[in-house]
Amino acid sequence: xxxxxxxxxKVGKRYGTLQALTDVSIDxxxxxxVCIIGPSGSGKTTFLRCINQLETIDAGAIWLDGELTxxxxxxxxxxxxxxxxxxRQRRITGMVFQRFNLFPHMTALQNVTEGPVQVLKKRPDRAxxxxxxxxxxxxxxxxxxxxxxxxxxxxxxxxxxxxSLAMRPKLMLFDEPTSALDPELVGEVLNVMxxxxxxxxxxxxxxxxxxxxxxxxxxxxFMDEGRVVESGPPEALMTNPREQRTRDFLxxxxxxxxxxxxxxxxxxR
Amino acid sequence: MADMNxxxxxxxxEEVDVARLPHIRPRHYGRITAVVAILVIGLFLIRAFAVxxxxxxxxxxxxxxxxxxxGLINTIWMSVACMVMGIVIGVSCxxxxxxxxxxxxxxAIGYAWFFRGTPVILQLLIWFNLxxxxxxxxxxxxxxxxxxxxxxxxxxxxLGLGLNEGAYTSEIMRAGMLSVDRxxxxxxxxxxxxxxxxxxxxxLPQAMRVVVPPLGNEFIALIKTTSLAxxxxxxxxLRNAQxxxxxxxxxxxxxxxxxxxxxxxxxxxxxxxxxxERRFGRGFSSSDKQ
Numbered sequence: 001x002x003x004x005x006x007x008x009x010k011v012g013k014r015y016g017t018l019q020a021l022t023d024v025s026i027d028x029x030x031x032x033x034v035c036i037i038g039p040s041g042s043g044k045t046t047f048l049r050c051i052n053q054l055e056t057i058d059a060g061a062i063w064l065d066g067e068l069t070x071x072x073x074x075x076x077x078x079x080x081x082x083x084x085x086x087x088r089q090r091r092i093t094g095m096v097f098q099r100f101n102l103f104p105h106m107t108a109l110q111n112v113t114e115g116p117v118q119v120l121k122k123r124p125d126r127a128x129x130x131x132x133x134x135x136x137x138x139x140x141x142x143x144x145x146x147x148x149x150x151x152x153x154x155x156x157x158x159x160x161x162x163x164s165l166a167m168r169p170k171l172m173l174f175d176e177p178t179s180a181l182d183p184e185l186v187g188e189v190l191n192v193m194x195x196x197x198x199x200x201x202x203x204x205x206x207x208x209x210x211x212x213x214x215x216x217x218x219x220x221x222f223m224d225e226g227r228v229v230e231s232g233p234p235e236a237l238m239t240n241p242r243e244q245r246t247r248d249f250l251x252x253x254x255x256x257x258x259x260x261x262x263x264x265x266x267x268x269r
Numbered sequence: 270m271a272d273m274n275x276x277x278x279x280x281x282x283e284e285v286d287v288a289r290l291p292h293i294r295p296r297h298y299g300r301i302t303a304v305v306a307i308l309v310i311g312l313f314l315i316r317a318f319a320v321x322x323x324x325x326x327x328x329x330x331x332x333x334x335x336x337x338x339x340g341l342i343n344t345i346w347m348s349v350a351c352m353v354m355g356i357v358i359g360v361s362c363x364x365x366x367x368x369x370x371x372x373x374x375x376x377a378i379g380y381a382w383f384f385r386g387t388p389v390i391l392q393l394l395i396w397f398n399l400x401x402x403x404x405x406x407x408x409x410x411x412x413x414x415x416x417x418x419x420x421x422x423x424x425x426x427x428l429g430l431g432l433n434e435g436a437y438t439s440e441i442m443r444a445g446m447l448s449v450d451r452x453x454x455x456x457x458x459x460x461x462x463x464x465x466x467x468x469x470x471x472x473l474p475q476a477m478r479v480v481v482p483p484l485g486n487e488f489i490a491l492i493k494t495t496s497l498a499x500x501x502x503x504x505x506x507l508r509n510a511q512x513x514x515x516x517x518x519x520x521x522x523x524x525x526x527x528x529x530x531x532x533x534x535x536x537x538x539x540x541x542x543x544x545x546e547r548r549f550g551r552g553f554s555s556s557d558k559q
Contacts, residue, residue, distance in 0.1 A: 115462070
């Protein structure tokens with residue numbers, strides 16, 4: 001596991017009788033951009049949520065930046081860490097949600113400064129400066145004093161990205177960041193993500209945007225029924241997949257939609 | 270179908286004629302009747318009280334009578350203290366209700382069950398008569414006091430009304446916290462916030478928006494409920510008004526004094542509630558739209 005920023009080994013997760021994840025093993029090196037694709041219910045979002053401990057895992061282990069997450073080895077067993085320890089470990093990762101989850105009672109700027117001021121105990125004026133730079137970076141400095149309800153979905157998602165970046169994470173997790181957006185707003189969010197990838201940020205992106213996955217990622221992982229089916233460089237995986245299931249999925253997603261104008265993401269559901 | 274921008278050219282002369290007529294506003298005869306009825310009843314009431322056997326100069330004279338003002342102050346501080354106690358207990362219980370720990374959860378449920386299940390007047394009487402059960406209070410062997418010295422009417426009222434208020438407030442708070450989207454907890458966790466930080470900074474401020482109107486209701490009810498405490502000897506404004514009329518037999522005059530002050534306090538409170546509502550409505554109200 002040395003050298004990898006994320007190292008997941010034989011991760012398992014079950015909800016009651018549903019086995020959501022089985023033996024998922026994935027390594028991600030620093031600077032890598034990895035896209036996870038797969039049909040809905042394939043466990044890709046669950047896996048992402050396990051990495052930053054919004055879900056606890058039942059089997060296996062995940063290391064982030066060399067540190068075992070969520071548990072501490074005591075003899076021959078893994079003991080869960082305290083809430084405070086887990087909160088500290090979460091700071092390594094930033095998370096961008098499908099439905100943005102901006103804090104509606106705070107302005108765009110306050111959303112971005114909240115973490116640095118409350119969690120990192122930065123001085124408010126410093127946090128403000130940094131936040132403005134981040135808003136500038138996502139192209140929304142002019143919306144600093146606006147509440148989320150007054151912003152479009154695409155703008156909200158860009159603020160959400162800035163909010164995560166403000167914590168200076170080593171790893172950014174994106175959970176279907178464009179799935180809740182109107183088609184014409186998808187581009188602006190993908191552009192911000194493309195810039196971020198270009199700046200060397202390590203990213204794991206759960207997405208239905210295959211074009212983005214092909215252009216931006218270093219590696220695509222295809223998941224189905226809670227398992228990693230195959231993974232590889234985007235070009236190879238998309239043009240010449242080894243597994244039948246991958247082929248079926250790609251054909252279903254890439255096939256021209258029966259009614260014109262339906263985006264590719266719709267067909268994948 | 271005819272073009273919408275050009276009137277149909279084949280309209281008859283009569284149609285064109287009718288279309289030119291002025292439009293008259295409808296008459297609301299029902300409303301007019303109601304307004305007249307209200308005015309008549311209103312005038313009748315004013316006249317009745319003016320010529321009735323109420324000595325308004327006495328009412329006026331007692332409006333700022335020392336014991337009335339003192340009672341008013343007691344009513345206000347007791348209401349505020351009970352409400353603060355109620356909110357603190359209410360938030361704690363609402364959080365306990367959401368805890369994965371069954372002991373905490375059932376303690377909160379049991380508390381609300383007991384204090385909502387018995388009349389508040391009975392609870393006041395129990396607190397006031399606590400000395401019958403426990404003649405002394407304290408840590409055995411270390412320190413103790415006589416219960417009658419500690420449980421004064423004011424303390425019994427604070428405990429009785431405050432604990433009762435906490436039970437009701439806990440349900441209001443729980444509803445408010447349930448109204449906040451799960452994604453908000455997750456987003457606050459994802460930026461490294463602890464549970465208490467996310468409650469304080471993210472969840473409760475949003476819950477407040479939902480919770481303020483019913484809390485205002487509770488506060489108003491509480492102000493009037495303090496008058497119940499007069500049965501255990503707490504000197505609120507109503508009790509002190511009664512003490513005066515037992516003496517001078519100006520019953521209605523002094524009840525009017527008390528009514529006046531309750532209305533004033535509740536009015537001021539309603540204004541305060543509107544301000545608080547606006548404060549917690551930030552980012553939600555439609556007036557924020559640009």
